[in-house]
């Protein structure tokens with residue numbers, strides 16, 4: 001293999017404008033098109049059919065369908081008029097909560113199409129300070145006769161109780177393998193792309209419950225060649241194969257620090273993973289490694305420490321090497 005061949009593939013983001021971005025092209029338009037969330041979707045459908053929408057809060061990780069569910073509700077309630085009756089705002093708007101509140105007020109005061117309520121979707125509501133949330137709560141009350149709020153956040157615990165108690169809270173979990181596989185296969189069929197079974201598995205693994213990641217991975221991999229297989233997916237998504245991560249840990253546990261360090265080097269340099277990605281993958285796969293339970297427990301303990309230190313700004317490579325070193329030392 002020439003040196004140029006050994007270069008890791010640059011992750012390619014689909015370019016909006018040139019080709020349609022598949023996460024938008026295939027965003028479900030109706031609630032019944034949403035994959036997974038079998039516990040949530042029927043309850044949302046009931047609100048729509050009974051024409052009785054409360055304020056809602058969608059809490060959960062990125063790319064799991066919170067925004068999609070909100071827009072699907074709006075499409076079902078307002079049909080073709082949905083855009084005029086649905087205001088999407090980002091709570092972390094750099095210009096501050098006052099701008100957000102002014103936009104809410106303007107929208108709530110106007111009316112379109114004679115509907116009883118209009119929907120305000122507030123993304124990243126957990127980015128608001130407690131004071132800003134208190135102000136938001138008052139705004140919600142002020143306009144509750146003609147607006148319904150859908151708040152989206154990663155962690156509902158970051159939202160003050162008076163807002164939570166005014167909302168029906170829905171917890172969106174990471175999407176399961178079946179949901180992601182189904183969507184990936186649907187899109188591939190529709191685009192006429194051949195995806196191997198190991199390619200689908202790799203997309204599911206790399207996505208880690210995030211449908212946006214899976215679809216972007218598929219689109220980026222499809223640009224690379226005729227067939228989307230495991231190799232392309234791992235390269236394009238900067239994801240290590242689970243076996244590679246496991247081998248690194250096994251070297252350390254066997255006391256072969258040099259081999260473990262070389263494996264880490266390969267992940268960081270050749271595969272292009274960030275230190276945080278290595279930690280995430282180790283954490284995700286630790287229980288599937290074929291190593292003694294005691295070793296898994298120690299690994300998890302050290303991962304927690306390394307993760308904390310990296311979050312606090314410590315050097316990623318040093319923390320990962322220290323983690324491997326401490327596992328290797330146990331063997332002495």
Ligand SMILES: Nc1ncnc2c1ncn2[C@@H]1O[C@H](COP(=O)(O)OP(=O)(O)OP(=O)(O)O)[C@@H](O)[C@H]1O
Pocket residue numbers: 022023024026027028033034035036037060061062063064065066067068069123152175183211212215
């Ligand atoms: N459950 C799902 N079924 C089908 N497609 C989905 C689902 N969840 C997400 N998607 C796809 O992923 C894209 C991103 O999802 P969405 O915008 O709803 O994520 P989100 O949960 O609001 O994330 P964030 O917290 O980052 O805003 C959608 O455009 C859609 O194509």
